[in-house]
Amino acid sequence: MAAVKACKILITGANRGLGLEMVKQLSEHSCQKHHIFATCRDPDGQKSETLRELVKKHPSVITIIRLDADDPCSIKESAKKVGSLVGKNGLNLLVNNAGIVANGTILTSRVEDMKNTFNTNVIGPLLIIREYLPILQTAAKASGTPGMSCNKAAVINISTVAGSMTRMPTIYNQFPTLPYAVSKAGFNMLTVLAAEELKANEILCMALHPGWVKTELGGEEAALEPKESVEGMLRVIGSLTEKQHGGFLDYTGETVTW
Numbered sequence: 731m732a733a734v735k736a737c738k739i740l741i742t743g744a745n746r747g748l749g750l751e752m753v754k755q756l757s758e759h760s761c762q763k764h765h766i767f768a769t770c771r772d773p774d775g776q777k778s779e780t781l782r783e784l785v786k787k788h789p790s791v792i793t794i795i796r797l798d799a800d801d802p803c804s805i806k807e808s809a810k811k812v813g814s815l816v817g818k819n820g821l822n823l824l825v826n827n828a829g830i831v832a833n834g835t836i837l838t839s840r841v842e843d844m845k846n847t848f849n850t851n852v853i854g855p856l857l858i859i860r861e862y863l864p865i866l867q868t869a870a871k872a873s874g875t876p877g878m879s880c881n882k883a884a885v886i887n888i889s890t891v892a893g894s895m896t897r898m899p900t901i902y903n904q905f906p907t908l909p910y911a912v913s914k915a916g917f918n919m920l921t922v923l924a925a926e927e928l929k930a931n932e933i934l935c936m937a938l939h940p941g942w943v944k945t946e947l948g949g950e951e952a953a954l955e956p957k958e959s960v961e962g963m964l965r966v967i968g969s970l971t972e973k974q975h976g977g978f979l980d981y982t983g984e985t986v987t988w
């Protein structure tokens with residue numbers, strides 16, 4: 731099962747889909763010091779009901795925090811709150827999972843969809859990494875161990891093969907999602923550049939493709955159940971070392987070409 735031993739974990743978009751499944755699996759197999767900050771944009775809303783139920787089952791393990799990736803103020807506020815809760819141990823693992831999809835081609839993509847996908851899928855994670863960097867640095871320093879791992883300090887960006895220059899052309903007919911693909915290609919570049927900057931702090935940073943999964947975003951036709959995808963992703967996350975820093979893997983641990 732989940733080999734993730736990181737103590738303090740934050741997941742964005744944790745109220746449904748893959749984010750929620752990640753919180754569920756981590757809380758069910760939690761080690762004693764585990765704490766999960768499950769973030770979502772509307773903690774009291776209807777879409778967060780399942781997450782609130784999960785918190786009732788594991789009240790000492792999960793804390794819900796408001797974070798809207800489209801709202802820089804909410805990102806800043808969330809980082810302040812989480813910072814005060816983690817204290818001197820810092821945040822070990824940040825999972826940038828929140829994302830949106832939009833369909834379109836060269837001829838049909840709407841400008842609004844291009845802007846919205848870029849906002850949520852690129853600018854949001856950029857600001858999140860920036861605002862959470864001080865507490866990731868704290869965790870890296872506090873660990874006292876050399877090298878990189880998600881148990882020390884890590885940023886995991888949940889990306890997609892749709893953002894791969896080499897893979898997307900082969901599936902574009904089946905998935906004409908130009909705004910999404912372009913934004914996720916930007917997210918991939920963000921991962922590579924963040925990895926470059928975070929190297930000096932020994933904070934691991936990489937991109938992870940969850941597979942094609944049955945969620946609202948993935949649709950009913952998808953190949954995988956969230957359970958299988960998340961089990962795989964947690965296995966991969968738990969096994970990461972500096973060798974995968976700046977890399978792109980899928981939920982089985984296979985390398986994805988950029």
Ligand code: NDP
Pocket residue numbers: 742743744745746747748749770771772777797798799800826827828829830850888889890891939940941942943944945946947948949952
């Ligand atoms: P879902 O649509 O099921 O869930 C998306 C999550 O992101 C929801 O929690 C949603 O919250 C949240 N979210 C959307 N916009 C924002 C925002 N502005 N601020 C904060 N949270 C936001 O998608 P998945 O679970 O399938 O996708 C999770 C990640 O996995 C995405 O990054 C996606 O690109 C990636 N992925 C998924 C694949 C799949 O087949 N499912 C394939 C490849 C990659 P709310 O309820 O408020 O809308």
